[in-house]
Amino acid sequence: MRVSVTGSSGWIGSVTVDELLAAGDEVTGLARSDASAAALRAKGAHVHRGDLDDLASIRAGAEAAEAVIHLANKHDWSNPAASAAAERAAVQTIGDALAGTNRPFLLASGVAGLTQGRPAGEDDASPFHGPESPRGGSENLALEFVDRGVHTVALRFAPTVHGAGDHGFIATIAAVAREKGVSGYAADGTNRWAAVHRSDAARLVSLGLAKAPAGARLHAVAEDGIPTRDIAEAIGRAFGLPVTSIAPDDVQGHFGWIGTFFGMDLAATSTATRELLGWAPTGPTLIEDLDAGAYSARPIRSS
Numbered sequence: 001m002r003v004s005v006t007g008s009s010g011w012i013g014s015v016t017v018d019e020l021l022a023a024g025d026e027v028t029g030l031a032r033s034d035a036s037a038a039a040l041r042a043k044g045a046h047v048h049r050g051d052l053d054d055l056a057s058i059r060a061g062a063e064a065a066e067a068v069i070h071l072a073n074k075h076d077w078s079n080p081a082a083s084a085a086a087e088r089a090a091v092q093t094i095g096d097a098l099a100g101t102n103r104p105f106l107l108a109s110g111v112a113g114l115t116q117g118r119p120a121g122e123d124d125a126s127p128f129h130g131p132e133s134p135r136g137g138s139e140n141l142a143l144e145f146v147d148r149g150v151h152t153v154a155l156r157f158a159p160t161v162h163g164a165g166d167h168g169f170i171a172t173i174a175a176v177a178r179e180k181g182v183s184g185y186a187a188d189g190t191n192r193w194a195a196v197h198r199s200d201a202a203r204l205v206s207l208g209l210a211k212a213p214a215g216a217r218l219h220a221v222a223e224d225g226i227p228t229r230d231i232a233e234a235i236g237r238a239f240g241l242p243v244t245s246i247a248p249d250d251v252q253g254h255f256g257w258i259g260t261f262f263g264m265d266l267a268a269t270s271t272a273t274r275e276l277l278g279w280a281p282t283g284p285t286l287i288e289d290l291d292a293g294a295y296s297a298r299p300i301r302s303s
Ligand SMILES: NC(=O)c1ccc[n+]([C@@H]2O[C@H](COP(=O)([O-])OP(=O)(O)OC[C@H]3O[C@@H](n4cnc5c(N)ncnc54)[C@H](OP(=O)(O)O)[C@@H]3O)[C@@H](O)[C@H]2O)c1
Pocket: 006, 007, 008, 009, 010, 011, 012, 013, 031, 032, 033, 036, 050, 051, 052, 053, 071, 072, 073, 074, 075, 108, 109, 110, 157, 158, 159, 160, 161, 162, 168, 169
């Protein structure tokens, strides 16, 4: 299949491209730099130059493909509204380009805020609608295109897609720990985070492209919920730092923007996804990655 991948140079996108190529797909990656373009060509992928801020380039990439996997995101944490607006505009543009074709449109999403007080499941529809909502309400916007002849599939990634070289949430929390000289967790640290290894996440995307029905919500979740206190303790071990509770009123001041997420319960299940796709995660757990030095290049050896 000729697959267009936005975000093909990113943490998840770059290994997704590898998975797709290995599965025999013909991949065209959206690239906005010469370095990203060269990396794609070196793998045997094609290059489409473009930018989320150039919607004509996003439309052209979608129109030329038999399937679109949308993983690009500005991730401007100092201006989440701008990231959300760009995300919504890209999803609208790709959906319009694919309308009436029944072609697959897989898009990145997350599990934050789907449920309160219990793990999120695939049957839990996103409560986020409209441009002012998190991620610009892009998951629901994309799913609305099912009625317009688009084979939409939502890829809900765990809040940490972890592994060596990760520059996402866990790397940010580890950076705060190093800067503050203490590895913190919010309150009693019983709020939990789902997790998935990067390799398992990329395999899920490839399987989702091949097998998921239109309208599916897939959960890239290998571990349903790791207490954030356990995560903070592993970060403390990795960097040789003391571990401490941060009072709820001090969480934002201590952690900055990542505190909003690290203080949330972001547990999720993936039972339906595993049954639907025959997906079985095999990668290391988050704590195993932290203890192996994936974030610190400082393996912890039990004595
Ligand atoms: N990683 C996680 O733990 C996680 C968890 C939940 C959800 N997600 C979601 O999954 C998706 C992929 O995440 P990721 O971790 O792979 O992200 P990432 O490593 O930050 O990569 C972002 C990608 O978006 C591209 N991009 C950024 N701004 C762009 C622009 N203006 N125009 C075109 N492309 C642009 C980047 O290209 P350049 O290389 O040119 O900058 C890069 O390829 C995102 O939607 C993310 O929010 C990720």
